[in-house]
Amino acid sequence: MIQQAKPHDVGDIKRIAQAAYHAYVVRLGKPPAPMVADFAVHIDRDWVIVFEQDGHVRGYAILVTSGQGVLLDNIAVDPASQRSGIGDALVRAVERRAIELGHEALDLYTNVVMADNIRWYQKLGFSETKRIEEAGFRRVYMRKMLGTKDEARSDRSDP
Numbered sequence: 666m667i668q669q670a671k672p673h674d675v676g677d678i679k680r681i682a683q684a685a686y687h688a689y690v691v692r693l694g695k696p697p698a699p700m701v702a703d704f705a706v707h708i709d710r711d712w713v714i715v716f717e718q719d720g721h722v723r724g725y726a727i728l729v730t731s732g733q734g735v736l737l738d739n740i741a742v743d744p745a746s747q748r749s750g751i752g753d754a755l756v757r758a759v760e761r762r763a764i765e766l767g768h769e770a771l772d773l774y775t776n777v778v779m780a781d782n783i784r785w786y787q788k789l790g791f792s793e794t795k796r797i798e799e800a801g802f803r804r805v806y807m808r809k810m811l812g813t814k815d816e817a818r819s820d821r822s823d824p
Contacts, residue, residue: 670713677722685741
């Protein structure tokens with residue numbers, strides 16, 4: 666079940682971020698940004714959702730809004746639960762929220778060394794918009810054009 670994150674979810678979100686992004690530390694030469702994020706601040710300021718199953722948080726997503734649009738700032742699924750549709754369900758929920766907020770597109774960025782993530786985002790309909798060096802990371806920016814509010818309401822097929 667997908668629900669809005671609460672302050673008591675911070676520990677689970679941190680645990681998932683550490684586990685999901687740990688493999689990239691060596692390739693990047695430092696921890697990826699999600700490993701050092703302040704999730705309590707995100708829960709307070711942004712739209713953070715968690716995917717809970719069998720009483721455990723299995724994944725999360727963070728949507729950040731600004732005057733320039735909406736950004737899927739961070740998404741991760743516990744490695745033990747990956748490839749089970751949780752990530753897809755979280756992205757669909759984020760897309761619906763972005764549409765409800767009146768946005769026509771959803772942006773995100775990942776790192777050039779995260780090739781599997783890039784392929785996954787492309788499979789979900791995101792297209793690469795630029796590659797830049799930013800904050801010491803080689804980032805790949807991507808965008809997905811979204812549907813209408815009516816389409817978002819009719820797509821309620823989360824696992």
